[in-house]
Amino acid sequence: GQQVMQIPQYQHVQEGEDFTTYCNSSTTLSNIQWYKQRPGGHPVFLIQLVKSGEVKKQKRLTFQFGEAKKNSSLHITATQTTDVGTYFCAGPKGSGAGSYQLTFGKGTKLSVIP
Amino acid sequence: SQTIHQWPATLVQPVGSPLSLECTVEGTSNPNLYWYRQAAGRGLQLLFYSVGIGQISSEVPQNLSASRPQDRQFILSSKKLLLSDSGFYLCAWVLRGTDSPLHFGNGTRLTVT
Numbered sequence: 001g002q003q004v005m006q007i008p009q010y011q012h013v014q015e016g017e018d019f020t021t022y023c024n025s026s027t028t029l030s031n032i033q034w035y036k037q038r039p040g041g042h043p044v045f046l047i048q049l050v051k052s053g054e055v056k057k058q059k060r061l062t063f064q065f066g067e068a069k070k071n072s073s074l075h076i077t078a079t080q081t082t083d084v085g086t087y088f089c090a091g092p093k094g095s096g097a098g099s100y101q102l103t104f105g106k107g108t109k110l111s112v113i114p
Numbered sequence: 115s116q117t118i119h120q121w122p123a124t125l126v127q128p129v130g131s132p133l134s135l136e137c138t139v140e141g142t143s144n145p146n147l148y149w150y151r152q153a154a155g156r157g158l159q160l161l162f163y164s165v166g167i168g169q170i171s172s173e174v175p176q177n178l179s180a181s182r183p184q185d186r187q188f189i190l191s192s193k194k195l196l197l198s199d200s201g202f203y204l205c206a207w208v209l210r211g212t213d214s215p216l217h218f219g220n221g222t223r224l225t226v227t
Contacts, residue, residue, distance in 0.1 A: 030213060031213055033215050033216075035215075041220075041221075042204055042218040042219065042220050042221045043158070043204070043216075043218050044218070045215035045216070045217070048214075048215055088157070088158065090216075092213050100146055100208065100210075100212075100213065101148070101160060101163055101173075102160075102216055103160070104150075104157055104158040104160075105157065106156065106157035107157050107158075109155070
């Protein structure tokens, strides 16, 4: 079945350093979604990438979707303590009309040392 | 606007006791509904999803079950809890017929003792 793998599992950075998490799918994806879960909270949607090679930015966050639509990355420039949390990528399985499901990667837990 | 409610927020139950977690969605109709479980420090595991009233698909065989008695109500149950059922249970919804992002509830943190 479809697998979504994410590395690294943990990342500790000094405040101000950059951070990158990588996501790879065993199958080609129609889109990829990124979520952030703060400690003790629930996952919150960040962004969805649909097109091959797509790059989107949200302030200090840059998201990329690979040309083959099987991999993606999230890069945070100059991390802040507010970036702490676990970042998940997720790929859809099934169609939107019926059996739509999201397969999540195991997440990258980001710690920021002030 | 749409909202999703999940309760209780925390729950401590002894092994062998029953479980009922409830999730309701407001402000939308015919959503797809999902139950995920997150073990401590781990990823999100899809347990059940539903595309309509009475329609439940199970992703992982276990001693849990789900029901959807109404369009916007999704219930997760167990007759007898195991220690391994401890975790963070998340309900989520998405507009049916779309590849839209999931909207998660605040979750229920279940500890089985």
